[in-house]
Amino acid sequence: DQQVKQNSPSLSVQEGRISILNCDYTNSMFDYFLWYKKYPAEGPTFLISISSIKDKNEDGRFTVFLNKSAKHLSLHIVPSQPGDSAVYFCAASAMVIQGAQKLVFGQGTRLTINP
Amino acid sequence: ETGVTQTPRHLVMGMTNKKSLKCEQHLGHNAMYWYKQSAKKPLELMFVYNFKEQTENNSVPSRFSPECPNSSHLFLHLHTLQPEDSALYLCASSQVGTDTQYFGPGTRLTVL
Numbered sequence: 001d002q003q004v005k006q007n008s009p010s011l012s013v014q015e016g017r018i019s020i021l022n023c024d025y026t027n028s029m030f031d032y033f034l035w036y037k038k039y040p041a042e043g044p045t046f047l048i049s050i051s052s053i054k055d056k057n058e059d060g061r062f063t064v065f066l067n068k069s070a071k072h073l074s075l076h077i078v079p080s081q082p083g084d085s086a087v088y089f090c091a092a093s094a095m096v097i098q099g100a101q102k103l104v105f106g107q108g109t110r111l112t113i114n115p
Numbered sequence: 116e117t118g119v120t121q122t123p124r125h126l127v128m129g130m131t132n133k134k135s136l137k138c139e140q141h142l143g144h145n146a147m148y149w150y151k152q153s154a155k156k157p158l159e160l161m162f163v164y165n166f167k168e169q170t171e172n173n174s175v176p177s178r179f180s181p182e183c184p185n186s187s188h189l190f191l192h193l194h195t196l197q198p199e200d201s202a203l204y205l206c207a208s209s210q211v212g213t214d215t216q217y218f219g220p221g222t223r224l225t226v227l
Contacts, residue, residue: 002157004157032214034214034215036218041220042220042221043119043121043205043207043218043219043220043221044158044205044218045218046215046216046217049214049215089157089158093214101146101209101213101214101216102160102163102171103158103160103216104157104160105157105158105159106157107155107156107157108157
């Protein structure tokens with residue numbers, strides 16, 4: 001049973017427009033959510049995060065929205081740039097004993113920004 | 116070196132071989148993790164080490180054996196693997212009490 005789902009395996013957006021990546025989760029115990037970006041042949045790179053006590057967090061061109069009642073979060077990138085083309089992973093955090101976090105990942109969405 | 120490094124980057128091994136993957140973090144963190152990413156599957160957590168103590172084993176087969184000699188180094192010892200173990204193995208680290216994990220570039224493992 002997958003607890004974190006990204007239902008769109010791919011997304012294509014024109015340069016300069018808004019990219020919206022979506023993520024749904026099922027476990028209400030998750031208390032922190034993160035987005036990672038991954039280029040080929042590299043590990044995932046942390047992008048932005050949000051605590052469950054907030055509904056929005058913004059960092060430059062990236063904004064994450066959290067709707068706890070719907071168990072849904074989204075990542076907005078505006079304006080989209082060619083360098084944003086990558087695979088984006090949504091992850092949710094549930095505390096394990098002694099403070100080390102256990103991240104549960106979605107399957108990823110491949111974002112392609114077209115010039 | 117900065118961040119999280121992993122060696123080797125690519126590894127091809129037979130089912131009877133024994134090999135080890137190495138991870139080193141230069142971030143002063145005290146928690147380290149092994150993840151597996153198979154084709155078309157999400158990243159799966161394998162092991163968690165917190166202050167060198169293993170705190171999570173996510174039902175990983177015994178042919179994978181982790182070792183954490185100190186807070187900066189993490190190994191994954193491999194023996195008698197199966198072809199279905201072919202995957203990208205990622206190491207990550209974090210500071211205990213924070214939620215953000217930082218990943219290495221991964222080792223692409225192929226088992227013949």
